[in-house]
Amino acid sequence: MAEYAKPRGTADILPDDALEWQFVEKTAQQLFESYQYREIRTPIFEHTEIFERGVGDTTDIVTREMYTFTDRGGRSVTLRPEGTAGVARAFVENRLYGGPLPAKLYYNGPMFRYETPQAGRYRQFYHYGVEVIGTDDPRSDAEVIEVADRLLRTMGIESFGLELNSVGCPVCRADHKVRLLEHLEPVRQDLCTDCQERFEKNPLRILDCKKDGNNPTVLSAPTITDSLCDSCAGHFAAVKMYLDAMAIPYQVVKTMVRGLDYYTQTAFEFVESSIGAQSTILGGGRYNGLIRMLGGPDLPGIGFAGGIERLLLARAAHGLKSAPQNHPDAYVIALGEAAREASVRVLYALRQAGISADADYSGHGLKAQLKAADRVGATFALLIGDDEVKSGTVAVRNMATKEQTSVNETAVVATIAEHTGRQG
């Protein structure tokens, strides 16, 4: 039993798993850059008010899920629970609005939320995401959704569904809220305790409550989607038109609400049923008031974030694996004291030449060392014993064919390079 264990909800990404992570991170980076997004890296912690204001101080994230602490200077800081607020802060603080707009940014990194862990949910988890700040053209909504769609497909995920909705702007949302509450007031007492609370805080959620979702009055309640102002309705129609133009399938889900206050108009989720109850593999939407709320100009924005762990779960569920680990071209085996110095020389020369090489430091017998060479998948085993030391040679053994030749030490690098074609 290990005496020390990692904190709840965190994970060690071990070398075998890291191969998959590298694949996902590299693939995402290449894709984003081909769409002309540029990377931005922001701090992993921010002043707490960034999230309180940006994400919204009534949201679950802010009210019960943040890792917040007071630093030695007495400031309240918080480990970022999501990426957009920090990017927005950086956009404003560094006056990126003075540059070409829209700014197209992408990021990748750890996020933190104090939640009870379960499949696809962790306290430290990783997001990749993009933000387009400075345009509210519905073509940018469609582009962001298309990037997300392409990303998942590039990762080998094909079985997801795209759920789409518009949650309106502050104007139509306020208008809708009044009508919704009027509609629900008569049955208010009949709703579940969760929904009683949602009544004031977030009435939109009542519409897709699992318990009350079948209540006739709830079912007949006006949805935000059907209550959009002309401007928002037009925007939503245009987004759908552009998605159709790219033949991206989607399903309008009128009850879908996203959990962060900054969302306006377009909201979307990519859902993958193979990864457990937490089936949202990627989510995003438009946030037209956020930049201004954080002290910047009144610029609109849209973006998405996806969870790497959930993507990996989906890949695993579909049996997808990236390339296996690389094996050394040469594995140096020394037998006896006298051979050790020569083995160091040979290993150094190989690496100097850019050849992937490793050596056995076990001091075990030849048999065990050859076994080790086999285990790491070495192409060649280089044997150095008393005989080789005396003659200044190295026995070069092809592990696959078992052919073994004696090569002068000075010619070892050339011999290996020739056979592997990997000389640097």
Add this chain to the structure above:
RNA sequence: GUGGGCGUGGCGAAGUGGUUAACGCACCGGAUUGUGGCUCCGGCACUCGUGGGUUCGAUCCCCAUCGCUCACCCCA
């Protein structure tokens, strides 16, 4: 925060109220001298998560506690 399942050697996994707790994998060593992947032989458990309790006696029974895991809520 709430509920279900689980916690046996590095990993996977049996098991019983009572002398030495299966097995598989991995690992280490050996099967003629300096030669691998197969086979054979051998080796490898100071607390059966932790702390109490019941009992003549508990890894198996009870309580507590910690941890893991799945689900609710919500989200990526």
